[in-house]
Amino acid sequence: MGMFDTIHFEQPIACVVCQAPILSTQTKAFECILENFHLGDCIGHAEEIHIVREGLYCDACHAYDRQFVYLAVYRGILVDIALDLATAESQLRTFSFERLILWYHDLYAKRIAERRDRQQVEHFLHDMARWYEEGYDRLSQEERDQHRLFFFLHRAILENAASPIAAIRTYLDQQQTGDATAAD
Ligand SMILES: [Zn+2]
DSSP: OOOOEEEEEEEEEEOTTTOOEEEEEEESSSOOSSOEEOTTOBOSOTTOOEEEEEEEEOTTTOOEEEEEEEEEEETTEEEEEESSHHHHHHHHHHOOHHHHHHHHHHHHHHHHHHHHHHHHHHHHHHHHHHHHHTTGGGSOHHHHHTTTTTTTTTHHHHHHOSSHHHHHHHHHHHHHHHHHHHHO
16 A cells, blocks of 8 residues: 655656756556666566656645656656657657667666675675674684685674674665765
8 A cells, every 4th residue: 555666757857836856756557666767667567568647746846736747668668758648659659679679788787787786785694694693703803814715895894893783884884885986
């Protein structure tokens, strides 16, 4: 109940009432799993070719349903976020096979990156569980140095953490710093 997905726009859309930028819209038209979608994301099944109309909500003046976006879904991929139905329809009508191949190319790269990110998190969790389960937190520095190759990637975090919670906090902070750097 009350679940939705969020569609993020490439460019902010100006509110027709107060001109404030609207950055995204919520929709219940897809899986409703609190997922964030951008243009080019796989949003549904491969057989799906359709247009979804969503009313916009302005955070600044609380205007609701005064303007709409038309989400064009081609073969399950969000290929356009149009401001009018005619544009969305024309996108679906004229969508080229070559363009679809490019979207899939990008989706594949994204999948590889997300899988790598997930593996890194699992690796950290694995190292942390082992660190505490096998008592490395209670060893002296000399004893730890005998296992120098273990926990290679996460050793600094684990050695300096006062508790598992502190280790998780440091890890999350480092991830966030990394994301911010990557976005620059
Ligand atoms: Zn507004």
